[in-house]
Amino acid sequence: MAYASLIRNFHNFTCRVLSTSNRLVHNVSPNVWEEKHRSESDKPTFMRNPYKYKKQECILCKLNIKPDYKNVRLLSQFQSRFTGRIYGRHITGLCKNQQRKVEQEILKAQNAGLMGYYTKDVAFCKDPKLFDPNHPFRPHKY
Numbered sequence: 001m002a003y004a005s006l007i008r009n010f011h012n013f014t015c016r017v018l019s020t021s022n023r024l025v026h027n028v029s030p031n032v033w034e035e036k037h038r039s040e041s042d043k044p045t046f047m048r049n050p051y052k053y054k055k056q057e058c059i060l061c062k063l064n065i066k067p068d069y070k071n072v073r074l075l076s077q078f079q080s081r082f083t084g085r086i087y088g089r090h091i092t093g094l095c096k097n098q099q100r101k102v103e104q105e106i107l108k109a110q111n112a113g114l115m116g117y118y119t120k121d122v123a124f125c126k127d128p129k130l131f132d133p134n135h136p137f138r139p140h141k142y
């Protein structure tokens with residue numbers, strides 16, 4: 001009886017001593033060691049939502065361009081070559097703020113005589129496109 005309790009006490013003592021040093025924990029009980037280290041690797045990690053759509057940034061915000069009425073070459077990109085019409089937001093893909101600024105600056109340039117009202121300057125017709133008016137960003141009925 002006394003012998004059994006003595007053995008039990010000795011066993012508890014050795015377990016306590018061995019579990020304090022990290023190196024010997026594995027020898028004492030591998031399950032405890034594994035659970036301790038597995039729990040760290042199994043923690044939930046931050047992951048981006050794969051189903052979330054990437055927010056589209058408009059070309060002027062992306063390139064950090066501020067529309068100016070003197071920059072006729074840039075503004076003529078937002079004007080139809082044939083009718084002089086200012087393309088809408090659904091075609092240009094600009095954000096509301098930039099679209100409003102572009103329209104204001106185009107009007108300013110037209111009133112200053114820098115841009116045509118009905119046609120685009122021929123010199124600007126072969127400029128690289130910021131967007132394709134034939135394939136607009138959002139579909140529309142006309």
Ligand SMILES: [Zn+2]
Pocket residue numbers: 057058059060061062094095096098
């Ligand atoms: Zn923008």
